[in-house]
Amino acid sequence: MCLASVPPPSNRITRRGVLAGAAVLAGSAAALSAAGPAATARPAGPARATGPAGDLVIEGGTLLDPATGEVTEDAVVVIRSGTVHSAGPRGKNDIPASLPRLDAHGHWVLPGLVDAHIHLSTVAEAREALAKGATSARSGSTTFYQDIAVRELARRLPDRAPRLRAAGIFVTPDLGDSVLADPELAALAGLRDGVRSAEALRRVVEVNLARGADVVKTRVNERAGLPDQDPLAQVYSYEQLAEVVAAARRGGRGVLCHSYSEKGCHDAVLAGVRSLEHGVFVGERTLHEMRRRKTYFTPTLAAIAGLAESAAPVLAERGRAYLPVLRQAVRAAHELGVPLAAGTDSSGGEITPIGREVELMRAAGLPALDALRTATTGAARLLGLTGIVGRLAPGYAGDAVVVSGDPLADVSLLTRPVHVVRAGRPG
Numbered sequence: 001m002c003l004a005s006v007p008p009p010s011n012r013i014t015r016r017g018v019l020a021g022a023a024v025l026a027g028s029a030a031a032l033s034a035a036g037p038a039a040t041a042r043p044a045g046p047a048r049a050t051g052p053a054g055d056l057v058i059e060g061g062t063l064l065d066p067a068t069g070e071v072t073e074d075a076v077v078v079i080r081s082g083t084v085h086s087a088g089p090r091g092k093n094d095i096p097a098s099l100p101r102l103d104a105h106g107h108w109v110l111p112g113l114v115d116a117h118i119h120l121s122t123v124a125e126a127r128e129a130l131a132k133g134a135t136s137a138r139s140g141s142t143t144f145y146q147d148i149a150v151r152e153l154a155r156r157l158p159d160r161a162p163r164l165r166a167a168g169i170f171v172t173p174d175l176g177d178s179v180l181a182d183p184e185l186a187a188l189a190g191l192r193d194g195v196r197s198a199e200a201l202r203r204v205v206e207v208n209l210a211r212g213a214d215v216v217k218t219r220v221n222e223r224a225g226l227p228d229q230d231p232l233a234q235v236y237s238y239e240q241l242a243e244v245v246a247a248a249r250r251g252g253r254g255v256l257c258h259s260y261s262e263k264g265c266h267d268a269v270l271a272g273v274r275s276l277e278h279g280v281f282v283g284e285r286t287l288h289e290m291r292r293r294k295t296y297f298t299p300t301l302a303a304i305a306g307l308a309e310s311a312a313p314v315l316a317e318r319g320r321a322y323l324p325v326l327r328q329a330v331r332a333a334h335e336l337g338v339p340l341a342a343g344t345d346s347s348g349g350e351i352t353p354i355g356r357e358v359e360l361m362r363a364a365g366l367p368a369l370d371a372l373r374t375a376t377t378g379a380a381r382l383l384g385l386t387g388i389v390g391r392l393a394p395g396y397a398g399d400a401v402v403v404s405g406d407p408l409a410d411v412s413l414l415t416r417p418v419h420v421v422r423a424g425r426p427g
Contacts, residue, residue, distance in 0.1 A: 052156060052157070059101055112134075169185075218255060219258035221261050222235060259279050278304070288336065307319025341375075376391070
């Protein structure tokens with residue numbers, strides 16, 4: 001859990017090479033898509049030319065605005081050039097006759113969902129995450145900067161990948177194969193104690209920022225998804241975490257921190273991380289500090305629930321023990337007013353629908369609308385996308401999910417969207 005190692009690419013990666021590679025991938029995806037299934041939208045005019053953003057009318061569905069909770073029946077959403085032009089009841093919106101249409105009668109229409117913790121390393125993973133409802137996402141790191149390439153792919157062909165905030169490589173004591181991700185990191189392989197000194201920590205952050213990372217990912221505890229590791233063992237001190245945070249802030253970036261133990265969570269929050277990931281044993285004193293600092297909590301309930309289903313006895317027992325504790329922590333965080341964000345921690349080719357995390361937020365005790373907000377307006381704030389995603393309102397991105405019924409009555413509907421629209425292009 002939290003990142004499966006993948007083989008390194010065969011050639012040297014540079015920032016220019018990442019962007020160029022993304023362009024090649026984007027072109028390949030476009031070519032392959034010509035042989036794929038037909039679009040589900042019902043065209044009302046001439047066929048659209050290919051391009052980065054589309055025009056679309058979503059009509060007849062029940063529109064839900066997560067920001068206000070307002071529900072509008074027989075709604076019309078008009079998207080032009082990938083941006084919402086208008087959204088509301090049919091009688092108050094002009095419907096351009098020339099635009100393609102998606103018939104949403106009998107369905108509910110919501111803004112595209114946000115997965116605030118996911119590991120996307122391939123085109124196939126990016127497409128699957130999008131197809132399962134995640135139109136925006138934040139990377140939880142990749143081994144060789146694949147997430148930066150996925151981000152660029154998404155900018156060129158938005159209907160092939162979620163809008164992505166990339167984290168680059170994990171700032172962790174043992175970089176493993178990630179020392180091969182950039183020649184500037186190779187010298188760190190010879191450090192006897194690994195990436196622990198202030199200089200080494202700063203160096204990894206600096207290389208990430210030079211590569212174009214939008215956020216920085218680090219850890220305070222070992223992994224829960226490996227049976228030979230102790231998730232309560234602390235690997236970085238408060239002082240070391242503070243070095244990572246300070247280096248990231250100098251580049252204008254925030255930090256997300258893999259965490260489990262109460263002390264580890266507390267040290268991470270005091271060090272100034274932007275969001276706490278997993279955080280199973282986060283204590284009340286830390287939650288109060290998070291509320292004061294507006295530190296986000298991304299509990300990745302789906303990942304912990306997945307541990308309970310593991311074939312490995314140690315992991316299965318760990319998941320069964322951790323899940324009820326994490327549910328209680330999520331409920332306490334919500335009651336205290338700690339901001340929550342939904343993240344699946346999907347990795348290694350196994351993509352969990354972001355709707356599953358919303359479902360587990362609801363099961364943890366959040367009201368349905370608040371659970372939905374963890375994957376819309378709340379997660380948008382965490383990613384710095386307020387005013388861009390999280391709603392279907394004029395000026396927002398033309399990203400939408402269409403589900404078969406009322407998600408406030410049954411949030412599990414979000415795990416199986418009928419349609420997913422990204423930048424005005426239905427998938």
